[in-house]
Amino acid sequence: MYCKNCGKEIDDKAAICVHCGVPTGNSAYTLGNKNWVTALLLCLFLGGMGAHRFYTGHTGTAILQLILTFSFFGLIISAPWALIDLIYIICGKFKTSDGYELSR
Ligand SMILES: [Zn+2]
Structure with a gap:
């Protein structure tokens, strides 16, 4: 261009x-x-599995969240973690791995 x-x-x-x-x-x-609504919905329904983190490029922490969810004690960490992420997304504070804000 x-x-x-x-x-x-x-x-x-x-x-x-x-x-x-x-x-x-x-x-x-x-x-x-990356779309804000998509990230919000992924976190809401598949947040425990780190879907919103895979979507926004946070692959490392997404895999960690996924592993935690499928281990019995890990769920204690993974569930509130997904909830915190959800709050961050709603507040517009959740950014992509390269530091960009989600577009609405
Ligand atoms: Zn110029």
């Missing part, structure tokens, strides 16, 4: 033009491309 300000060619994924420093308006990337 081309910069709207200076007209020079820039990367399709660029949020800011490398030539003039003007934002490209590529909001899909600045906001993140």
